Amino acid sequence: MGLFSKTVAYLRDHLGKTRRKITSSLGSLLTLGRAIDEDLLDELEATLIADDIGVATTERLMEDLRAAYKSRKIAKSEDILPFLKERMKEYWPARDRELHAAESGPTVILVAGINGSGKTTSIAKLAYALSRDGRKVIVAACDTFRAAAVEQLSIWADRIGVQIVKHQMGADPGAVAYDACEAALARGADYLILDTAGRLHTQKPLMDELAKIRSVAARKIPGAPHEVLLVVDATTGQNAIQQAKVFTEAIEVTGIFLAKLDGTARGGIVIAIKDMLDIPVKFVGLGETPEDIAAFDPDEFVEALFA
Amino acid sequence: MYKWGGDPKRAGAARRFFHRVWNDKCFQRKKLRRKGRVLFDALTDKFSGIFRSLSGRGRITEANVSDAMREVRKALLEADVNYQVVKQFCKDCLDAAMGAEVIKSLHPGQVMVKIVHDELVRLMGPVDTRIYFVSPGPTVILLAGLQGSGKTTTAAKLGRYIRAKGRNPVLVADDLQRPAAIDQLETLGQQSGIPVYTDRIQDAVKVARDGVRYAKQNGHDVVILDTAGRLHIDEEMMQQIADVAKTVTPHQIYLVCDAMTGQDAVNSAKAFNERLELDGVILTKLDGDARGGAALSVKAVTGKPIKFVGLGEKLDAIEEFHPDRMAGRILGMGDVVTLVEKAQEQFDADEAAKLQAKMAKGTFGFDDFLKQMEAVKKMGGMGGMLKLLPGIGSQLKNMEIDEREIDQMRGIVHSMTAEERRDPDIIDASRRRRIARGCGRSVQDVAGLVKTFRRSRDMMQSLSSGGMGGFKSLLSGKTDLFGAMASGRVPKIKQRSKRKRAPRRKGNKRRR
Ligand SMILES: Nc1nc2c(ncn2[C@@H]2O[C@H](COP(=O)(O)OP(=O)(O)OP(=O)(O)O)[C@@H](O)[C@H]2O)c(=O)[nH]1
Ligand SMILES: Nc1nc2c(ncn2[C@@H]2O[C@H](COP(=O)(O)OP(=O)(O)OP(=O)(O)O)[C@@H](O)[C@H]2O)c(=O)[nH]1
Ligand SMILES: [Mg+2]
Ligand SMILES: [Mg+2]
Numbered sequence: 001m002g003l004f005s006k007t008v009a010y011l012r013d014h015l016g017k018t019r020r021k022i023t024s025s026l027g028s029l030l031t032l033g034r035a036i037d038e039d040l041l042d043e044l045e046a047t048l049i050a051d052d053i054g055v056a057t058t059e060r061l062m063e064d065l066r067a068a069y070k071s072r073k074i075a076k077s078e079d080i081l082p083f084l085k086e087r088m089k090e091y092w093p094a095r096d097r098e099l100h101a102a103e104s105g106p107t108v109i110l111v112a113g114i115n116g117s118g119k120t121t122s123i124a125k126l127a128y129a130l131s132r133d134g135r136k137v138i139v140a141a142c143d144t145f146r147a148a149a150v151e152q153l154s155i156w157a158d159r160i161g162v163q164i165v166k167h168q169m170g171a172d173p174g175a176v177a178y179d180a181c182e183a184a185l186a187r188g189a190d191y192l193i194l195d196t197a198g199r200l201h202t203q204k205p206l207m208d209e210l211a212k213i214r215s216v217a218a219r220k221i222p223g224a225p226h227e228v229l230l231v232v233d234a235t236t237g238q239n240a241i242q243q244a245k246v247f248t249e250a251i252e253v254t255g256i257f258l259a260k261l262d263g264t265a266r267g268g269i270v271i272a273i274k275d276m277l278d279i280p281v282k283f284v285g286l287g288e289t290p291e292d293i294a295a296f297d298p299d300e301f302v303e304a305l306f307a
Numbered sequence: 308m309y310k311w312g313g314d315p316k317r318a319g320a321a322r323r324f325f326h327r328v329w330n331d332k333c334f335q336r337k338k339l340r341r342k343g344r345v346l347f348d349a350l351t352d353k354f355s356g357i358f359r360s361l362s363g364r365g366r367i368t369e370a371n372v373s374d375a376m377r378e379v380r381k382a383l384l385e386a387d388v389n390y391q392v393v394k395q396f397c398k399d400c401l402d403a404a405m406g407a408e409v410i411k412s413l414h415p416g417q418v419m420v421k422i423v424h425d426e427l428v429r430l431m432g433p434v435d436t437r438i439y440f441v442s443p444g445p446t447v448i449l450l451a452g453l454q455g456s457g458k459t460t461t462a463a464k465l466g467r468y469i470r471a472k473g474r475n476p477v478l479v480a481d482d483l484q485r486p487a488a489i490d491q492l493e494t495l496g497q498q499s500g501i502p503v504y505t506d507r508i509q510d511a512v513k514v515a516r517d518g519v520r521y522a523k524q525n526g527h528d529v530v531i532l533d534t535a536g537r538l539h540i541d542e543e544m545m546q547q548i549a550d551v552a553k554t555v556t557p558h559q560i561y562l563v564c565d566a567m568t569g570q571d572a573v574n575s576a577k578a579f580n581e582r583l584e585l586d587g588v589i590l591t592k593l594d595g596d597a598r599g600g601a602a603l604s605v606k607a608v609t610g611k612p613i614k615f616v617g618l619g620e621k622l623d624a625i626e627e628f629h630p631d632r633m634a635g636r637i638l639g640m641g642d643v644v645t646l647v648e649k650a651q652e653q654f655d656a657d658e659a660a661k662l663q664a665k666m667a668k669g670t671f672g673f674d675d676f677l678k679q680m681e682a683v684k685k686m687g688g689m690g691g692m693l694k695l696l697p698g699i700g701s702q703l704k705n706m707e708i709d710e711r712e713i714d715q716m717r718g719i720v721h722s723m724t725a726e727e728r729r730d731p732d733i734i735d736a737s738r739r740r741r742i743a744r745g746c747g748r749s750v751q752d753v754a755g756l757v758k759t760f761r762r763s764r765d766m767m768q769s770l771s772s773g774g775m776g777g778f779k780s781l782l783s784g785k786t787d788l789f790g791a792m793a794s795g796r797v798p799k800i801k802q803r804s805k806r807k808r809a810p811r812r813k814g815n816k817r818r819r
Contacts, residue, residue, distance in 0.1 A: 049384055147492075200596075242596060
């Protein structure tokens, strides 16, 4: 997708600066011609864990590595990283990463996630990229709960020049979604992006509310929502797996928006999420301005994990 | 009178105990009541250690807890404790636990889990959740943290919390970055009825300074500064908050940290701490099901206590931090921990009964006494571990007994006859002289030891007399006892021992 100004290549340069000690010790074990031994495997395991890939997925990757070693696909330490990287990149085939679109009429994107993960800002970024690409975008302020959430989205809509549908604070989010769908249809929008209130997946009533927003959209516009993005903060640890699982049960998540990848966290949890739940990553957030978005690029992402 | 060697400055609890026994007249009954607390403490500490050490069946070795440690390691990593912290922590626990006694009904692995759990509690606590207010005010509190961690919400929560303590706080909207950040704080201020100082300019340092001035002029005694979320590697933004801190010199700086944070928690916490010298951490979003290993990571790298936890979006959803709950949550092995605690309680009760029987028969002599001291020494040698031992051990102070003290005791005891050891009450002046000659110590030393022995024994007897009640509850019902002591509610035990002491004394022919 040529929509996004930044590429994840930015990431690698950026993260290069925050290189961890661990990688250098891993580096020293990966010298040319060195045999594969337990020290090296331990160090590798530590790197994967430090990336938030999680115990289970790390174990799986290590098993694959051992199997490859047994079957003599790899023999020396310098073979390890290329093998692992390839293995990881396979998680995200190209078809997985495209933004779904409606065949006709507005494409509805429902955005959800836990509190403070970056939903509203990510929506601004996405809307900005799409509108710069000449699409007509409407955003809808279905977060009527959090203090000043409507104002926040309004300010973004204003800044990036897209339309917004909003109600008063405390209004029914389903009603906002309903009106937004009507507006999108009436005004011939290409994209309708629904912002929702942050909620923990453990709050059943709030998850039900989200499902209701989804079904409102589904009733109003055929095939909607075409895309359901879960915004995951890249600093999140293992709990993101549970988040992805429960949100998917409620609203059939189709992709992940990995926000805040501009920090020192590597966001490795999305590997575990892909591994266990088969949910692909579609976008990454790289800062707080509307330009700070990139289409997810597995190559760059995986390289950054070991940078 | 206090003659046994050693540097008094290094006096540990046990030494202080002896010192007290020898020099103080506190053993006179009336005074005993007043001093009871310290003595009960010291005695209980010792005996609980002894029981364990005399009756333990197995010991912890690296091999017999390796499975358990693997599970522990995995649990901690799955809870998002940073892997380097996990590594160090597990190593420390294992080193400390090595050789620890394991009672017969338990597997060493189970005991190990309990040790890990208690060590987690220890590492994350104790927590002083008081907010120290200065006078003249205003007390300035600065909140800092990564984007979306919960600073603005926490500012309002803290405001409410502090107002409930009779203060008059003002919130200062010093996030000039995020769209609608000021509106957000204003709304929260309205919801909670707490005034908010705002100034829609682009100078965070000025807003902070003016906010504090505003507080002074308007009689607010607490200022809570909400700041923009920032990445710890964003030099410009980190400089900005450092400048704010330099300008308003906050009395408390808290890092607001999302409980769901993964491995990276160590990096951000460390950077914020280096830049701002944090006073504490507030862990948010604990109302979810995240295991919250970041709590341990952050504590480990900053050394700063977690003070409060956020438990929801509502403004009353703030609580003081409880290390024990957090430990249970992070480790997630509550079943094992409870099992060990139960078994340990049973064990303590059994052992208390045995010892009591022995004392009731009047067979508690110098050999037992020496054994106890040696056991205590052995336990003491385990340093911090002592506190971690299951059951009553968890309440122990870190006792130090000088090896020399034990040696001197041993020397004196060894020059006693078997009969004297069994029944120390027959030791009269001439026996004292003989014993002193035999071990090359002064007569006063011998007399001192005999006195110590008697007083300890009497103490125990008075505690244990009249059935299981006293001693057993002292040892196994430790929560009540120590809880009571900690909170200064000692009378319950004292009354009981007093009541039960009276008839016992009559029948105690050895008492003079
Ligand atoms: N550094 C960085 N900050 C981000 C990124 N995305 C969002 N943020 C910041 O994260 C904070 C929270 O973002 P929001 O968009 O308000 O998050 P949200 O999920 O809508 O929050 P709630 O609606 O309260 O649940 C804001 O300060 C954003 O500026 C990112 O990619 N990088
Ligand atoms: N469930 C839950 N949500 C919380 C808690 N604390 C804050 N939140 C929510 O988390 C989101 C972010 O909180 P904010 O207070 O805006 O976070 P912030 O750190 O000020 O964010 P920035 O200013 O953008 O950096 C909001 O949706 C809050 O309602 C908590 O303890 N539990
Ligand atoms: Mg939002
Ligand atoms: Mg804020």
